[in-house]
Structures are given as C-alpha cells and as structure tokens.
Amino acid sequence: MSGAPSLAQRFAARSDGAKLLIPYLMAGAEDSWLESIEAVIEAGADAVEVGLPFSDPIIDGPTIEDAGNRSLARGTTAHDVLAALGTRSWGAPLVVMTYYNVIAHMGHERFAGMATDAGVSGAIIPDLSLEEIGPWAETADDRGIATVMLVAPSTSPERTVRICDRSRGFVYAVARMGVTGERAEIGDEASAVVDKVAAATSLPACVGIGVSNAEQARQVSRVADGVVVGSALVRRLAEGAGPEGAAAFVASLRQAIDA
Amino acid sequence: MTMMGDPGPTGRFGEFGGRFVPEPLMPACVELEQAFREAWSDQTFVDEYRRLLVEFGGRPTPITPCRRLSEELGVTLLLKREDLAHTGSHKINNVVGQALLTKRMGKPKMIAETGAGQHGVASATAAALMGLECTVYMGEVDTQRQQLNVFRMELLGATVHPVTSGSRTLKDAVNEAMRTWVSEVDDTHYCLGSVMGPHPFPWMVREFQRVIGVEAREQMEAGGHGEPDLVVACVGGGSNAAGIFSGFVDTDARLVGVEAAGGAAIMTGSPGVLHGMRSQLIQDDEGQITEAHSISAGLDYPGIGPEHAHLADSGRATYEKAGDIEVLEALQLLSSREGIIPALETAHALAWVVREAGGQIPHGSTVLVNLSGRGDKDVAQVRDILRGES
Ligand SMILES: Cc1ncc(COP(=O)(O)O)c(C=O)c1O
Numbered sequence: 333m334s335g336a337p338s339l340a341q342r343f344a345a346r347s348d349g350a351k352l353l354i355p356y357l358m359a360g361a362e363d364s365w366l367e368s369i370e371a372v373i374e375a376g377a378d379a380v381e382v383g384l385p386f387s388d389p390i391i392d393g394p395t396i397e398d399a400g401n402r403s404l405a406r407g408t409t410a411h412d413v414l415a416a417l418g419t420r421s422w423g424a425p426l427v428v429m430t431y432y433n434v435i436a437h438m439g440h441e442r443f444a445g446m447a448t449d450a451g452v453s454g455a456i457i458p459d460l461s462l463e464e465i466g467p468w469a470e471t472a473d474d475r476g477i478a479t480v481m482l483v484a485p486s487t488s489p490e491r492t493v494r495i496c497d498r499s500r501g502f503v504y505a506v507a508r509m510g511v512t513g514e515r516a517e518i519g520d521e522a523s524a525v526v527d528k529v530a531a532a533t534s535l536p537a538c539v540g541i542g543v544s545n546a547e548q549a550r551q552v553s554r555v556a557d558g559v560v561v562g563s564a565l566v567r568r569l570a571e572g573a574g575p576e577g578a579a580a581f582v583a584s585l586r587q588a589i590d591a
Numbered sequence: 592m593t594m595m596g597d598p599g600p601t602g603r604f605g606e607f608g609g610r611f612v613p614e615p616l617m618p619a620c621v622e623l624e625q626a627f628r629e630a631w632s633d634q635t636f637v638d639e640y641r642r643l644l645v646e647f648g649g650r651p652t653p654i655t656p657c658r659r660l661s662e663e664l665g666v667t668l669l670l671k672r673e674d675l676a677h678t679g680s681h682k683i684n685n686v687v688g689q690a691l692l693t694k695r696m697g698k699p700k701m702i703a704e705t706g707a708g709q710h711g712v713a714s715a716t717a718a719a720l721m722g723l724e725c726t727v728y729m730g731e732v733d734t735q736r737q738q739l740n741v742f743r744m745e746l747l748g749a750t751v752h753p754v755t756s757g758s759r760t761l762k763d764a765v766n767e768a769m770r771t772w773v774s775e776v777d778d779t780h781y782c783l784g785s786v787m788g789p790h791p792f793p794w795m796v797r798e799f800q801r802v803i804g805v806e807a808r809e810q811m812e813a814g815g816h817g818e819p820d821l822v823v824a825c826v827g828g829g830s831n832a833a834g835i836f837s838g839f840v841d842t843d844a845r846l847v848g849v850e851a852a853g854g855a856a857i858m859t860g861s862p863g864v865l866h867g868m869r870s871q872l873i874q875d876d877e878g879q880i881t882e883a884h885s886i887s888a889g890l891d892y893p894g895i896g897p898e899h900a901h902l903a904d905s906g907r908a909t910y911e912k913a914g915d916i917e918v919l920e921a922l923q924l925l926s927s928r929e930g931i932i933p934a935l936e937t938a939h940a941l942a943w944v945v946r947e948a949g950g951q952i953p954h955g956s957t958v959l960v961n962l963s964g965r966g967d968k969d970v971a972q973v974r975d976i977l978r979g980e981s
Contacts, residue, residue, distance in 0.1 A: 437878025484615035510774035
C-alpha cells in the first residue's frame with residue numbers, strides 16, 4: 333500500500349518557511365518499530381528515515397550499530413522491512429537508509445521495485461559515492477526513488493555542486509567529520525556545509541549526524557532547511573521509550589524547531 | 592590496463608575495486624591517491640623507501656631451496672623468505688612505504704587495523720622509526736589470541752584499541768579504524784594492512800609489496816633456479832600474494848593463492864561491497880557479511896583484495912583453500928624438515944603444496960612459495976592445540 337506523499341510534495345507543502353524535521357529509526361530493532369514510525373509522523377515528522385540494518389555500518393557510531401545488530405539478531409531482512417512498510421499507508425514520506433551491499437545484493441531493480449511498492453519515497457546510501465552511484469541512480473530515477481546524497485565538511489565547493497546535481501529530494505549536510513552519535517555540542521561546521529549546499533542547489537539542505545536534543549535541533553534549524561535526528565531517538569527506543577516515548581521526543585524537537 | 596599495472600583514477604580491476612566510502616572520506620582518498628601517485632614517481636621518495644627497506648627492513652630477503660621436503664614431495668620447493676624481514680613478515684614493506692607517505696603528507700598520526708597483530712606490530716614499528724603517533728585497532732578476540740603482539744605494539748610506543756563491536760575480529764577492526772579515520776582525517780593517515788579497501792589502497796599496497804616479486808624474479812634467475820612453474824602464497828586480504836604475483840604475472844608460472852577454508856572469499860563468496868571496495872565477499876542471502884573462521888587470525892577476513900577477485904575472474908590466478916588440520920601438519924612439517932617455523936597464515940600455502948604435490952602440481956615442478964611470515968607469534972597457540980589433541 334502506498335499513498336505517502338513524495339519528498340517534493342511534502343517539502344513544497346512546507347515552503348512557508350517552516351523547517352523540516354526528519355527523525356531516523358532502525359527497522360526491526362523493536363517489535364513496535366512500525367508503530368514508532370506512525371507515532372513520530374503523528375508528532376510532526378516531515379519525513380522518516382528508516383534504517384535497514386547492515387552488519388558493517390562504517391559511518392555509524394555505537395548507538396545505531398547496536399540497534400542494527402539487535403535488528404539483525406531478530407532476523408530482520410530488507411525484504412521483510414519493505415514488505416511490512418507496504419502494509420500501511422503513511423502520512424509522511426519514508427526514506428530508507430542503508431549500506432550499498434544490502435541493495436547490491438538484492439539487485440537494483442528488485443530493491444527499487446519493492447521500495448516503490450512499499451511506498452518508499454527516497455533512499456540514503458552513505459557508502460555509495462558520487463563516483464559509484466551511476467547504475468543505481470539511473471534505476472532509482474526511473475522508479476521515482478529520490479536518492480539523497482551527502483555533503484561533508486571536507487567536500488570541496490566544486491564537488492558539492494556535482495553532488496547536489498545528483499541528489500534528489502534534499503541534500504544531507506553532514507554536520508561534522510565523524511560517525512553518527514550524540515554529542516554535547518553541535519559545533520559550527522554545520523552552517524558552513526549548509527552554505528556550500530545552498531550555493532549549489534535549490535534543494536533543501538538538511539543537517540544530520542550528531543544532532544542530539546531539542547536545543548541543538550533549534551540551533552541547526554536556524555541555519556538549515558531541516559534537521560535529521562538519529563542516535564538520540566534510537567537510544568530512547570533502545571531504552572524502552574516505545575512509540576509514545578518516541579512521539580514525545582519528536583514533539584519536543586518539533587516545538588523547538590517551530591518556536 | 593596491463594596485468595597488475597596502474598588501475599587509473601577509478602581504481603578498477605575489471606569489475607572489482609572502486610571507491611565505496613562515505614562522502615566525508617572521499618576527499619581523503621583522493622588526496623592519498625594524488626600523494627601516492629606523486630611520491631611513487633619521485634625518485635627521492637622511491638630511493639628513501641628502498642634505503643629503509645635495506646637498512647631497517649633487512650632486505651633483500653633470500654630464497655631458500657627446501658632440500659629435504661623437495662625430495663619428499665617430488666617437486667623442487669623454494670621459499671621466498673619474508674619471515675626474515677624485520678618484524679617477521681612481509682608487512683614491513685607496506686608500512687615503511689605508508690609511514691614515509693604519511694610524513695610526506697605532513698600528517699603526524701597513523702592508525703591501523705590488525706588481525707594477527709603482525710600488521711599492527713609492523714605499523715607500530717614504522718611509526719616509531721618515523722616519529723609518528725600510532726593507534727592500532729584490534730578485535731578483542733584477537734587481542735586475547737595474540738597477547739604478546741599487543742605487548743609488542745605497546746613496547747613500540749603504540750596504543751592498542753580493543754574493538755568490541757560485531758564479531759570482534761579483523762573486519763570489525765577495519766570498521767573501527769575507518770570510523771576513526773572519518774573524524775581524524777585532517778592529521779591522521781589510515782595505514783591499511785592489505786591490498787583491500789577503497790582506491791588507492793589495493794593498488795598502493797600492492798606497489799609497496801611488489802619488491803617481493805621483483806626480488807624473487809631476479810633471485811630465481813641469479814640462483815640458477817629458472818622460472819618457477821608455480822608461485823604460491825597464502826591470501827587473507829592478499830598483500831603478500833599480490834607482491835609476489837606481481838613479479839611473475841607476465842611469465843608462464845601458474846599463480847596460486849591459498850585462502851583459509853573458513854574464510855575463502857573467492858571459492859565460497861560472491862560479489863559485494865565492503866570496506867570501500869567491490870570484491871568477492873563471504874555473505875549471507877541478505878548481503879550481510881559473515882564471519883570468517885580459521886586457525887589463523889591473519890586470514891580471518893571475509894573478503895579479498897579486489898585485484899585478486901579480478902585475477903580469479905580473468906583466470907590468470909587460481910585460488911584454493913586449506914583447512915586447519917592440514918595447516919597444522921604443514922607447519923610441523925616445515926619446522927621439522929627444514930628448520931623453519933612458518934606463521935599459521937603462511938602454512939596455508941604450504942599445506943596446499945603438500946596436498947597437491949603429485950596431484951595438481953606435477954612431479955618435477957619448480958614451486959616458489961612466499962614464506963610470508965615466521966611462526967613465533969603462533970607457537971603458544973600451536974602448542975595448546977597439539978597438546979589438547981594429541
Ligand atoms: C605472516 C602473514 N601472512 C599473511 C597474512 C595475510 O595477509 P595478506 O593476505 O595481506 O598477505 C598475514 C596477516 O596478518 C600474516 O601475518
């Protein structure tokens with residue numbers, strides 16, 4: 333079942349200046365992961381990043397890696413996740429986030445087909461670089477799956493232009509040089525990355541990696557078009573927050589961003 | 592591309608190789624490729640590298656004919672003695688090159704992953720020589736299997752960081768080193784230990800190991816041994832094999848890489864993407880990477896360097912496997928017949944030769960085995976196994 337709005341539709345609906353809020357959670361890490369997705373959408377998420385677990389997540393810190401391992405230990409497969417997503421209709425676009433081997437192993441066509449059938453709007457594949465993305469990007473474009481690309485503090489302006497050209501839906505602005513995980517300070521690298529992206533594209537620049545709480549989300553939303561919050565939510569779910577706890581946290585982020 | 596030449600800017604070996612890393616690391620990979628390309632065509636750098644390999648590394652390593660074993664097996668068996676290089680294995684060739692390059696790039700720190708501890712010890716050694724700060728990532732399981740090597744690295748001034756994620760072995764040590772590299776890339780070089788990872792590592796590490804093949808080719812001729820019919824090496828990531836193969840890829844010699852039966856990426860794996868490269872990997876039906884298991888920590892890697900995947904595809908090299916029991920037997924055989932205790936990794940190559948002499952290896956063949964490392968690090972483990980079993 334689909335019916336979820338595309339990233340472009342959803343983001344256009346918000347072009348009133350409101351900032352985008354995109355929580356991340358790991359599929360299959362808890363029994364109630366589908367309910368958690370629904371709950372965070374209810375609580376004001378503009379899109380949800382759904383992690384498909386991979387055994388060797390090199391851009392993830394311990395919180396998300398542990399969630400992925402928990403999910404794998406519970407027998408989660410990409411196939412099952414996509415099938416499960418397809419059983420509901422979603423009030424906001426879903427973006428799957430996984431490592432390339434999961435997709436390559438299933439096959440581009442098959443993965444994109446299943447994702448489309450499941451109502452998935454986009455994909456983030458952090459280890460699929462601009463240089464290697466060609467064949468997947470073609471399939472994804474054909475199928476209407478928006479492949480969101482990353483721009484990092486280390487990315488040159490010239491390269492940023494090429495990455496933004498190839499990105500769909502939005503551009504993921506990596507807030508700092510490091511892996512996913514909560515941090516005491518958000519730092520000021522993020523706004524420089526956003527500036528680079530803004531100079532290169534009209535796509536929204538959403539800042540992720542390290543945004544840990546409502547105050548940081550507020551700070552980031554002042555400079556960016558949107559905020560991605562991962563580990564801070566994944567940790568709460570791991571600690572047993574459940575869909576209600578997830579909703580409460582995301583509502584607090586929403587409030588901080590909109591204030 | 593000529594066989595085992597420059598893979599060019601895309602770092603492709605046929606359909607394998609490439610650069611599959613998160614964007615924060617892409618600029619570092621490009622910078623490293625440029626730095627290596629420049630250094631490798633700069634005679635001053637190459638001379639310095641060669642001088643260090645001689646003065647510090649103990650090169651050239653000799654070729655030793657195995658008189659007793661040759662007679663027993665009915666083949667002419669020769670060993671390229673990388674066990675006699677400083678730190679006891681071929682790993683020194685690579686780390687001296689990368690540490691020099693780290694200096695040249697103006698970076699004060701080096702990180703490395705290690706399985707058996709050999710690459711970690713070699714990295715710590717080169718870092719000490721060059722005055723670089725060094726941190727080595729090692730799976731917790733391996734720190735227990737190889738406690739003496741942990742202490743060696745500490746003696747050499749390195750910090751050993753036990754990795755507690757995943758299977759707590761080599762692949763997780765690589766994950767952790769890559770994660771650290773992302774956040775410290777400004778002042779840190781990642782000294783990868785084998786012909787794997789994103790471009791330019793598979794090419795660069797092979798070039799730093801090429802010295803094995805170049806020397807061996809000259810020594811075979813100079814020693815009157817003629818051209819080998821077979822060149823055999825054990826394969827974890829594949830650096831010692833790549834080094835010796837590169838000296839004979841343009842001859843008629845059959846090139847054979849021997850993997851651990853429990854980690855045989857070419858024989859039991861399928862194409863996939865891990866640690867920045869497309870190669871042959873051991874993975875399950877869902878594309879999740881599975882753990883490799885063998886008696887030797889240094890071969891417990893679920894992948895293989897992309898150039899080997901290509902050499903296998905093209906048919907220029909073949910890949911075989913050896914199991915733990917025959918490996919232990921081969922280790923004992925070489926020790927008692929030739930007075931050389933090989934590393935457990937290396938014993939995989941020997942085990943295949945022992946098994947196939949008179950079979951896949953016709954009697955009378957000249958067989959050159961890369962004796963990649965000495966067995967001192969494994970003696971306690973081998974003693975425990977042999978005492979437990981016999
Ligand atoms: C003695 C020895 N040989 C071989 C290997 C495997 O590495 P490679 O396949 O890169 O030569 C190791 C790795 O630790 C080793 O210590």
